[in-house]
Amino acid sequence: xxxxxxxxxxxxxxxxxxxxxxxxxxxxxxxxxxxxxxxxxxxxxxxxxxxxxxxxxxxxxxxxxxxxxxxxxxxxxxxxxxxxxxxxxxxxxxxxxxxxxxxxxxxxxxxxxxxxxxxxxxxxxxxxxxxxxxxxxxxxxxxxxxxxxxxxxxxxxxxxxxxxxxxxxxxxxxxxxxxxxxxxxxxxxxxxxxxxxxxxxxxxxxxxxxxxxxxxxxxxxxxxxxxxxxxxxxxxxxxxxxxxxxxxxxxxxxxxxxxxxxxxxxxx
Numbered sequence: 001x002x003x004x005x006x007x008x009x010x011x012x013x014x015x016x017x018x019x020x021x022x023x024x025x026x027x028x029x030x031x032x033x034x035x036x037x038x039x040x041x042x043x044x045x046x047x048x049x050x051x052x053x054x055x056x057x058x059x060x061x062x063x064x065x066x067x068x069x070x071x072x073x074x075x076x077x078x079x080x081x082x083x084x085x086x087x088x089x090x091x092x093x094x095x096x097x098x099x100x101x102x103x104x105x106x107x108x109x110x111x112x113x114x115x116x117x118x119x120x121x122x123x124x125x126x127x128x129x130x131x132x133x134x135x136x137x138x139x140x141x142x143x144x145x146x147x148x149x150x151x152x153x154x155x156x157x158x159x160x161x162x163x164x165x166x167x168x169x170x171x172x173x174x175x176x177x178x179x180x181x182x183x184x185x186x187x188x189x190x191x192x193x194x195x196x197x198x199x200x201x202x203x204x205x206x207x208x209x210x211x212x213x214x215x216x217x218x219x220x221x222x223x224x225x226x227x228x229x230x231x232x233x234x235x236x237x238x239x240x241x242x243x244x245x246x247x248x249x250x251x252x253x254x255x256x257x258x259x260x261x262x263x264x265x266x267x268x
Contacts, residue, residue, distance in 0.1 A: 019128045019206060020047070021055055022265040024237030026245045030218055030256035036062030036069035037216050037260040038118075040077050042084060054126030056084045057262055061138050061216040063117040063188060072108055072116035076189050079104040080122060093131050097124055098199050101133045101189075109192025117190035121152070121214045125264070129203035130212070136188050139220035141213040142204070143232050148213075148225045152198045155187040210266040211237070215244075218259030222248055237263035 023044045029035045042056035043049040058077045062069025083100035087093065101122060108116070119136025134140055134152040142149050187194055211232050223231070223244060231243040241261050248259055 017268055018051070019208060019266045020268065021050065021125070022237050022267070023057075024239070024241040024263045024265075025261065026241035027260040028218075028245055028249070028258070030248075030258050031254060032064065032256075032258050034064075034070060035258050036064055036073060036118075037218070037258045038062065038070070038073035038077050039214075039260050039262055040081065041262070042081055050125075053085070053089065054124055055264070056081070056125075057121075057123040057212070057214055057264060059119075059121045059138055059214040059216065059260060059262055060189070061119040061136065061218075061258070061260070063119075063185070063190075066115060066117045066190075068112055068116040069118065072112055072190050073118040075111060076104055076108060076118050076120060079107055080120075084124065089126065093124060093126060094199065094201050094203070097122060097131050097133050098197065101135065101197055101199075102194060105135070105189050105194050106192055108190040112190060114190070114192060117185075117188040119185070119216070120189050123212060123214060123264070125206065128206050128266075130206055131200050131203050133197050133199040135194060135197045136185050137217050139213070139215045139217065141215075141220075141228065143211040143213065143229065144207065145209070146229070148229050148232070151200075151204075155185060155196075155198065206266050208267050211240075212264040212266075213261065214263075215261040216257070216259055218257035219244055219248065219261050222251065222253070222256070222259070232263065237265045 023041055039059045043053055058080055060073035060076045062073035087096045119138040121138045121140050122133045124131045137154040140152045142151055232240050234240040234243050240263050244261050
């Protein structure tokens with residue numbers, strides 16, 4: 001009698017193909033005396049670490065109107081990187097990311113005695129899902145099927161005042177836009193008391209072809225959405241970032257702010 005070995009059913013189950021990620025970045029001092037933007041990727045080039053820990057992308061725009069903008073933005077990223085590495089991947093990542101941002105804000109306040117500040121865009125990708133937490137007026141975009149959508153809102157006096165107007169029944173944004181100090185930040189890292197942050201409570205499921213763009217207002221406040229889409233159409237994320245830089249430099253704006261961009265492209 002012929003011996004037939006029956007393999008367990010699990011042996012026939014193939015692992016689903018996971019998304020991979022390509023990244024690119026650029027940074028330019030613009031017309032400013034100092035570069036106060038900072039950025040970093042964590043695990044961007046390590047497939048194994050992405051699978052076990054996830055991919056972290058951070059962008060911080062140090063506030064030139066306060067002291068030590070560059071030191072504050074760099075320290076914010078260092079602290080958040082440490083928080084990321086200590087996260088419980090089996091726990092609530094949305095809550096952990098928001099807690100990490102608040103802890104970092106408090107640490108910055110004590111380290112710099114409340115005299116420095118920075119914006120923040122923090123993106124955590126784990127198991128093909130995106131969580132984010134943002135403070136200030138830097139930009140986070142998702143491009144999907146050619147459509148570019150901003151995922152976060154600017155936290156400045158203009159938006160705060162307009163929100164108050166809406167509650168009062170006034171839907172005309174002109175008064176908020178034209179008010180003195182309209183672009184002054186209402187929330188920033190280093191204040192020691194973030195009132196609220198723009199954060200995702202539920203993860204966004206990523207798809208092949210998606211692109212994420214993190215950028216400071218030196219990019220998002222200069223290039224419109226169609227121009228950003230044109231740049232993101234380049235063959236690689238690095239080329240997309242280089243095209244953004246070229247477009248901004250060609251404008252030769254007299255008071256061009258520091259500008260930084262990071263692109264993450266999802267695919268198989």
